[in-house]
Amino acid sequence: xxxxxxENTSTNTNTGQDPSGxxxxxxxxxxxxxxxxRHGMFGADNGGDTSGYGGLRRTVRLPGSxxxxxxxxxDEVADELEGALEEQGIDPETAIEKTVIDRGEMTLxxxxxxxxxxxxxxxxxxxxxxxxxxxxxxxxxxxDTGRELHAVYHLRSLTHGRIIRLEVxxxxxxxxxxxxxxxxxxxxxxxxxxxxxxxxxxxxxxxxTRIMMPDDWQGFPQRKDYPLGGxxxxxxGAQIPAPDQRRSYS
Amino acid sequence: xxxxxxxxxxxxxxxARETTEGTVYTVTGGDxxxxxxxxxxxxxxxxxxxxxxxxxxxxxxxxLILEIDGETVTEVRCGIGYLHTGIEKNLxxxxxxxxxxxxxxxxxxxxxxxxxGYCLGVEKLLGITDQVPDRATVLRVLLMExxxxxxxxxxxATGGMELGATTIMIYGFRDRELCLDVFELITGLxxxxxxxxxxxxxxxxxxxxxxxxxxxxxxxxxxxxxxDKLATHNPVxxxxxxxxxxxxxxxxxxxxxxxxxLRATGLPHDLRKTDPYCGYxxxxxxxxxxxxxxxxxxxxxxxxxxxxxxxxxEQCLDRLEPGPVMVADKKIAWPxxxxxxxxxxxxxxxxxxxxxxxxxxxxxxxxxxxxxxxRVPPGQVYTAVESPKGELGVHMVSDGGTRPYRVHFRDPSFxxxxxxxxxxxxxxxxxxxxxxxxxxxxxxGVDR
Numbered sequence: 035x036x037x038x039x040x041e042n043t044s045t046n047t048n049t050g051q052d053p054s055g056x057x058x059x060x061x062x063x064x065x066x067x068x069x070x071x072r073h074g075m076f077g078a079d080n081g082g083d084t085s086g087y088g089g090l091r092r093t094v095r096l097p098g099s100x101x102x103x104x105x106x107x108x109d110e111v112a113d114e115l116e117g118a119l120e121e122q123g124i125d126p127e128t129a130i131e132k133t134v135i136d137r138g139e140m141t142l143x144x145x146x147x148x149x150x151x152x153x154x155x156x157x158x159x160x161x162x163x164x165x166x167x168x169x170x171x172x173x174x175x176x177x178d179t180g181r182e183l184h185a186v187y188h189l190r191s192l193t194h195g196r197i198i199r200l201e202v203x204x205x206x207x208x209x210x211x212x213x214x215x216x217x218x219x220x221x222x223x224x225x226x227x228x229x230x231x232x233x234x235x236x237x238x239x240x241x242x243t244r245i246m247m248p249d250d251w252q253g254f255p256q257r258k259d260y261p262l263g264g265x266x267x268x269x270x271g272a273q274i275p276a277p278d279q280r281r282s283y284s
Numbered sequence: 285x286x287x288x289x290x291x292x293x294x295x296x297x298x299x300a301r302e303t304t305e306g307t308v309y310t311v312t313g314g315d316x317x318x319x320x321x322x323x324x325x326x327x328x329x330x331x332x333x334x335x336x337x338x339x340x341x342x343x344x345x346x347x348l349i350l351e352i353d354g355e356t357v358t359e360v361r362c363g364i365g366y367l368h369t370g371i372e373k374n375l376x377x378x379x380x381x382x383x384x385x386x387x388x389x390x391x392x393x394x395x396x397x398x399x400x401g402y403c404l405g406v407e408k409l410l411g412i413t414d415q416v417p418d419r420a421t422v423l424r425v426l427l428m429e430x431x432x433x434x435x436x437x438x439x440x441a442t443g444g445m446e447l448g449a450t451t452i453m454i455y456g457f458r459d460r461e462l463c464l465d466v467f468e469l470i471t472g473l474x475x476x477x478x479x480x481x482x483x484x485x486x487x488x489x490x491x492x493x494x495x496x497x498x499x500x501x502x503x504x505x506x507x508x509x510x511x512d513k514l515a516t517h518n519p520v521x522x523x524x525x526x527x528x529x530x531x532x533x534x535x536x537x538x539x540x541x542x543x544x545x546l547r548a549t550g551l552p553h554d555l556r557k558t559d560p561y562c563g564y565x566x567x568x569x570x571x572x573x574x575x576x577x578x579x580x581x582x583x584x585x586x587x588x589x590x591x592x593x594x595x596x597x598e599q600c601l602d603r604l605e606p607g608p609v610m611v612a613d614k615k616i617a618w619p620x621x622x623x624x625x626x627x628x629x630x631x632x633x634x635x636x637x638x639x640x641x642x643x644x645x646x647x648x649x650x651x652x653x654x655x656x657x658x659r660v661p662p663g664q665v666y667t668a669v670e671s672p673k674g675e676l677g678v679h680m681v682s683d684g685g686t687r688p689y690r691v692h693f694r695d696p697s698f699x700x701x702x703x704x705x706x707x708x709x710x711x712x713x714x715x716x717x718x719x720x721x722x723x724x725x726x727x728x729g730v731d732r
Binding site for chain 1: 364370373376377378408409411537539541542551655664665666668675679683684686687689690692698699701702
């Protein structure tokens with residue numbers, strides 16, 4: 035049964051727009067990473083499911099990797115990057131784990147040990163020239179076993195008017211990702227923020243300290259296992275539970 | 285017994301000798317340069333001054349840690365986080381539509397940019413970007429440009445006040461009030477509107493809004509000339525701003541600075557032109573630049589951008605056609621038939637009576653949408669809008685549920701504030717105020 039629903043999930047994600055209209059949408063090779071398992075009709079995690087569909091099981095996957103042609107400028111970026119990495123003696127196959135084209139956006143999944151080299155190449159290669167990094171955003175995917183912590187970078191090329199995304203993952207047991215502050219100094223605060231909220235340790239950062247939370251804070255608040263907190267409040271005579279205690283649907 | 289050291293130290297300027305009436309000290313003058321050099325050589329104590337977080341000149345709860353040597357600032361570090369409210373975490377516990385209520389409070393001076401950036405992201409995840417009605421898109425542009433004016437006015441007003449130019453502050457807040465009056469007329473609120481929703485807008489323009497907007501454009505067009513008269517060519521104002529807070533193009537690229545800071549280096553980078561959204565490519569406007577790389581250039585850009593915003597608002601008013609302001613898909617469109625009730629703006633009682641009494645499907649949809657919300661297919665997107673401060677990026681991840689899995693705002697204030705050290709180090713203490721004001725950080729956006 036879960037296979038069926040998988041198919042539905044992946045076709046749904048194809049509703050995104052093309053990057054440049056005339057480009058052929060990239061084809062999916064295989065299903066993406068599993069990020070959740072859903073139960074029942076409504077996905078409510080408390081209370082009974084009286085719909086009769088309580089036995090329903092659904093697997094949620096992120097969009098999977100794509101194969102060529104990617105469409106738009108994505109092919110050119112991929113070609114140039116692979117060529118430039120080969121020149122440096124880095125095998126593109128190992129550095130770029132997979133390429134995902136989804137909703138008109140390109141995501142390059144980079145092996146963490148190659149991140150600084152890839153970032154430097156993307157910045158300096160004349161055909162790539164991604165001069166501006168718009169920071170790093172963390173994502174915690176507890177169900178993505180062995181790749182629980184993701185760091186997502188968006189690089190913008192002002193020269194060519196392009197934008198791509200780099201995604202790097204690290205296991206929860208070894209939450210280390212090389213810092214790119216030496217390539218993009220703007221990531222100084224962004225990496226501190228991601229460390230603060232997700233506990234990703236950016237190796238080589240000049241001063242990786244907390245930036246938002248107090249210095250002596252325990253835990254990493256944006257991780258999924260970290261509770262939101264809150265207290266029940268009374269509204270028009272009724273007790274409203276704290277936001278993370280309310281009945282929710284997914 | 286004499287303790288004078290004049291024999292072994294002929295240049296000593298202070299001597300003491302014992303007399304029958306006690307110790308007599310003789311202090312003579314010396315070469316000031318030598319004294320200063322000697323003081324500098326022995327002085328290994330750093331003077332570290334904490335400016336803020338509660339300080340009238342630091343734009344909210346920003347803490348600047350200054351290491352100073354006399355009047356010269358040798359090092360600057362920013363301490364932030366005093367206004368961290370966990371908005372990104374909170375978003376993960378509300379449905380997609382409720383998210384606008386949170387994001388509008390991030391950078392509280394640019395609420396519409398936050399809302400539009402967020403909603404563009406949700407729409408891209410849903411794949412309904414093309415289905416958003418034209419009227420909603422034009423109104424979004426109109427509200428954003430109004431908001432650009434009000435944000436720039438606050439930047440000028442507070443920046444002027446920090447220089448001691450209180451007239452600029454009075455003028456700025458006076459004109460911002462005109463913007464807020466229009467916001468209040470259209471959305472019901474002066475700040476924190478939550479008016480832009482995934483799929484469109486909460487509701488259409490109220491009666492009289494078009495007249496109020498045309499009236500606003502006329503008034504603001506007149507008032508903007510007053511800033512030129514008051515400040516642009518004012519020698520005192522220029523002396524305080526010119527060559528202060530210098531940051532060139534290489535510095536901007538490295539530190540990720542965008543917005544007026546980047547355009548003051550002469551690079552006409554504006555996402556409205558380079559990566560258009562909301563149909564900005566169809567509007568006729570110029571990207572203001574300066575080539576001074578300093579605070580004065582940023583001031584000139586803000587003034588020029590307000591004029592361009594007025595031009596865009598006029599074009600919006602001309603192209604507003606009657607029509608829906610929310611996507612037709614009833615599985616996404618939040619049932620926002622609002623009306624003014626005894627306790628403020630809320631669900632229209634007529635609408636509720638209608639769906640309760642006559643249409644079971646509408647009632648079901650209403651109930652499902654409000655209790656569950658709509659589901660968004662799994663994936664991630666990045667959308668960016670050109671906020672008055674620079675690139676406001678939204679990275680959004682969905683796990684296919686009714687709530688955002690992860691939303692990250694790349695707030696321009698946060699990134700631009702990193703340039704404070706590069707701008708201020710080596711300058712005077714008084715210029716720190718000018719440089720920080722020219723960055724225009726809003727701590728609600730920095731800390732989120």
